[in-house]
Amino acid sequence: MARRAAAGLLRRLVPLAASDTQPRRGMYPAQYGATNRYFSIFYWIQGQQHPLYGCRTNVETDDSQQSAQMNFKVQKRSFSSSAAHIQRNPTYSVLNSDDVSYFKSILGESGVVQDEDRVAVANVDWMGKYKGASQLLLLPKSSNEVSKILSYCNSRRLAVVPQGGNTGLVGGSVPVYDEVNGILTCEAGCVLENLSSFVENKGFIMPLDLGAKGSCHIGGNISTNAGGLRFIRYGSLHGNVLGLEVVLADGTVLDMLTTLRKDNTGYDLKHLFIGSEGSLGVVTKIAILTPAKLPSTNVAFLSCNDYISCQKLLLAARRSLGEILSAFEFMDRHCINLAMKYLEGVHNPLPVSPYNFYVLIETTGSDESYDKAKLEAFLLRSMEDGLVTDGVIAQDISQASNFWRIREGISEASVKVGAVYKYDLSIPVEKLYDIVEETRSRVGDMGDVLGYGHLGDGNLHLNIVSTKYSDEMLAQIEPFVYEWTSKQRGSISAEHGLGLMKAEKIHYSKSSEAVQLMASIKKLFDPNSILNPYKVRRYV
The missing domain is CATH 3.30.465.10 (Uridine Diphospho-n-acetylenolpyruvylglucosamine Reductase; domain 3)
Incomplete structure (x- = not known):
């Protein structure tokens, strides 16, 4: 491709109609509040009794088994993994009125929440994936109050689940x-x-x-x-x-x-x-x-014909952009199609023709003219070498925000389809997209398979979306995804943790010796297993 033609591709995007005052990722308007006003830590105190608001879809509790066996069935219908039957640890105590009175004595009436609606919100994760059976929500304001809560719960063997979120219920100190x-x-x-x-x-x-x-x-x-x-x-x-x-x-x-x-x-x-x-x-x-905030930020949205071009582009970016490279994200065409369909207010930066892969590159540095010239020179070479087929550099904050909105909104868009199975995997970059293609072959017409994530980190977000959940679909996905990742010596959880969903699947990424050592550390720090039970590994 001629250099002049390549340069024309990079500069043909005109400013969008959206207001330039819209903040881009990592940039906020000057009037944005400088300090946080909400410092809240939540605790779910788990007992053997029924939750106050009754049972809903994500947890099914048989009344006869509740008192006899305390057998909780946590349904993972929404995202991945078949329903898990978790046998409640019978050594945990039953929450009683004396416990509630003690918590009120150290937190006050407002720090102890028993309202059904407020507790119900805390019992469900933000995507509706799991639902707990906690009966009490505590709102400590200091480390000392947290210490008193845990000391008491440990002595009584009441299980505790720490939870964070932007609730604005209690105040705290300025950072x-x-x-x-x-x-x-x-x-x-x-x-x-x-x-x-x-x-x-x-x-x-x-x-x-x-x-x-x-x-x-x-x-x-x-x-x-x-x-x-x-x-x-x-x-x-x-x-x-x-x-x-x-x-x-x-x-x-x-x-x-x-x-x-x-x-x-x-x-x-x-x-x-x-x-x-x-x-x-x-x-x-x-x-x-906290690193210094650098004054120059540039964002480019590019297209590639194949995954090997994405790999080569990453290597070239590391070598050519070096110290100013701050993000390298990739998405396949299925992600872009989904984002354009379900995200409001986004625009396709490269609408002329569909491409197989898209890459978002961000640079941050101290010299605006130098950094932009360096990025443009890199992109022109990449086009001449055939690594990039089309591309644009954001000309204003609105365009940069639009680019990032597409990438960050894929997860949100996938939920709107109806059913989505999500996997967060760490895989060697050269093998990273192979599992997407193999999963797509296994799933067939039952759903759409999306591959996107942090290519610079070897972190793949594998999403399988469909209009409804089915056992047939799940059978094609699991345990295949975990076994495939294990064979590549990858991680079944790159950045999302194990939680309840993958607590029993840790062996796909860790040796039995490592898991046993983790269990020993857990026993040392929490001998009564009151902290976040049934997560990471099911300690009983």
Whole structure:
């Protein structure tokens, strides 16, 4: 392709009609609140009694078995995995009025929620995937209150499920920021988007960015070791979290809230809690590194003919863009078709003809003219080499927001089809799309198979969508997806954790020796297994 023709492709997109004041990913209007006002940590206290609001579709409880066997059937109809029968641990105590009175004595009336509707909301995950049977919602405001709750629950052997979310029910302190070293210290209930706004007003950014940033809490991000869109540039939370405060199952407050960059005095215990999904302790405070906010950001939306071109483009981007490369996301044409159909207000940046694959590249740097020239030169070479067939660079905030809305909205769009089976896999990049094609062959006409994700991290989001759920569909997907991933020495959970869905599938990614060591660590930190029971691995 002639260089002039390639340059014409990159520059032919005119500004969209949408207002330029619409914030792009990672950028917020100046009037956006600088501090977070909601610092809430939730606890589900599980007992043997019926939930106050009765049973609904995602949990089916047989009345006769409830008192005799406490056999809970958690239906995973909505996304993946067949219904799991979880035998309730009979050593857990029954929640009683004395327990409620104690919680009220330390939290006050407003900190203990028994209202059926409010508890019902807390019992269902945000996508309706699971439904719990908790009867009580507690709203502590401090580490000391969390400590008292866990100490009491441990002594009574009441199971506890920590939960975060943007609820705005309790107040808290303002985050503390060290502008010299770029270190943020905050409570676990801070909403990620609010923290991003807070540090951006000081000239920094959070190293973590997620599509759910408007509702997720930083404590939950730490507990699940969330990855997200900036992983390729800033790495994992294991490398960015400097210190933690954690409340253990017996109420002990473990102070590891250091802000030191270097500390080799003994074991670095904080790493045990990053990604432990609340099964070892409850994270209450965090100290995290925040990179400097760079003034130049460019976003390109590109198309490729095949997956091998996407791979080669990633390698070329690492070599040519180097230090300014901040995101490299890929989507197949099935994702784009779905996004255009179900997402409101999005525009296809490359509407002339359909392509097999699409790539979103973002760069951030300190010199706008240099960075843009570097990106354009890279894209022109990629077009001349046949790696890119078409492409555009965002000319304003509206266009950049539109590009990111397409990528971040795929998960939202997939839910609107009716039925979706979701898998979050870590696979060597050269093999990453093979499982999409093989799954598509197995599923056939029963559904549409989508492949997208963080190509720079080797993280595939495999979604199978259909108008309805069926055992026939599930049989074609599982255990095939887990077995295939295991054969590639991949991970069945790249960034979403194990939770309840994959608690019994950990052996596909970890050796029996590793799993046994995890069990020993769990027993050491939580001998009564009160913290987030039945998750990660079903400890009984």
